[in-house]
Amino acid sequence: MTSRRAVAIAASLAALLLVAHPAFAELTDDEAAKLFDDGLAKFDGGDPRAAAEIWERVLAEGAPSRSWRILYNLGLAYQAAGDRPRSLDRFEEFVRKVGEQPGQQPPEIEARRQDAVERANAIRPQLGRLRILRGASGERIAVRIATDKPRDAPFDQYVEPGGYDLEMGEGARAVRTRVELRAGQTVELVARLLPAPEPPPQIPLLPPPPRDPLVHPAVLIGGAALTAVSVALPVGLFFQAKSLRADAEAIPRVLPEYEDAVEKYEDFRTGYMVSWALPSVLGAATLSLLVATVVDSQEEPRATVRFGPAGATLAIDLE
Structure with a gap:
């Protein structure tokens, strides 16, 4: 069967595209018929590729229950344009569609199916x-x-x-x-893909380098030693005052020596009380430096101040 005769048969069957009411078509019956005629004019005018482009639209946008019939025309158009792979694909698809239709098909459809089979068998060994x-x-x-x-x-x-x-x-x-x-x-x-790339290795976080203490330990040790040594002064004055008090109490109060002994005791007693100022200042300073050093050494200092009946208490978590 020649291509021109085949197209003539296809034109006589174009009305089949318009028989049924369009169900899920984007093209109306009139639009589909006009596009088919436009494609036929291009084919007759020697431009089969342009005809194929028009008929592909009918296939894509026409009612699926009818538009499959144009697959045969597409096979002829691609064959005339020298596109053998697409021509073979359309001929084979047309043959499959005919086999999927229920009941016996009209003689015209069967003639086109047989022609499509013959054309496909001729093209297939060449591809x-x-x-x-x-x-x-x-x-x-x-x-x-x-x-x-x-x-x-x-x-x-x-x-x-x-x-x-x-x-x-x-x-x-x-x-x-x-x-x-x-x-x-x-x-x-x-069909395959390359393996998914592995995630980048996680670099372990190094601990921060140790920081120098806020106050050198030697200073703290020295402060503690001076505080301990400074306590010796009030301790010595305490025992001296205690001895002077005993001496004063041993003298009768009517004797003039008693007043001198009491005055001497009072002087030592005052000196004893004042002497506690030095160890108190040294101890407080040393303790303050120790607390500041401990807090500074922690990344997140955990120190709390608690207030109670006896006064304020500083609590430091050293963990």
């Missing part, structure tokens, strides 16, 4: 076939063949004999390969 299989992981992988649009695996695609660059996935995990196909050869490839 290579890429069969892209789904990967074992089951994840979605889009595969690009040469400069075609990416398609999700699995799928089959006819190609002209030759070498083809394939890209599976995209980005850092994309797999790129090249395959050579001969006429009549089928090559199966499993």
Whole structure:
């Protein structure tokens, strides 16, 4: 069957596209018929590729229950344009669609199916076939063949004999390969991706270098030693005052020596009380420096001041 006669039969069957009421079509019956006629005019005018573009719109936007019939016209258009892979794909799809229809098809449809089978059988040995299989992981992988649009695996695609660059996935995990196909050869490839990159190793945080204490331990030790030594003065004065008191009490109060002994005792007693000022100041200063040093050595000082009946208490957590 010649291409011109086949298209003539297709034109006579165009009315079949308009028989049923459109169910889920984007194109109305009148729009679909006009596009079909526009494509036929392009085909008759020697521009089969333009005709294919118009008829692809009818296939994509027409009512699915009827638009599949134009697959045969697309096969003829692509064949006339020299695009054998697309022509074979459309012829095979048309044959499958005819087999899926319920009941017996009109003689015109059967004649087109038989012609599509014959044309497909003639083209198939001249092409290579890429069969892209789904990967074992089951994840979605889009595969690009040469400069075609990416398609999700699995799928089959006819190609002209030759070498083809394939890209599976995209980005850092994309797999790129090249395959050579001969006429009549089928090559199966499993869609895959490169392993996901491992996360960067975590660098352990080093502890901060030890800081020098706020006050050198020698100062604290010296302060504690001076405080201990300074306590000897009031202790000595205490025992001296105690001895003078005993001496004064041993003298009768009527004797003039008694007044002198009491006055001497009072002087030593006053000196004794005043002598506590030195160890008190040294002890307080040393304790303050110790507390400041301990608090400064902690990253998060934990010190609390508690107030009670006996006064304020400073508590420091040294853990």
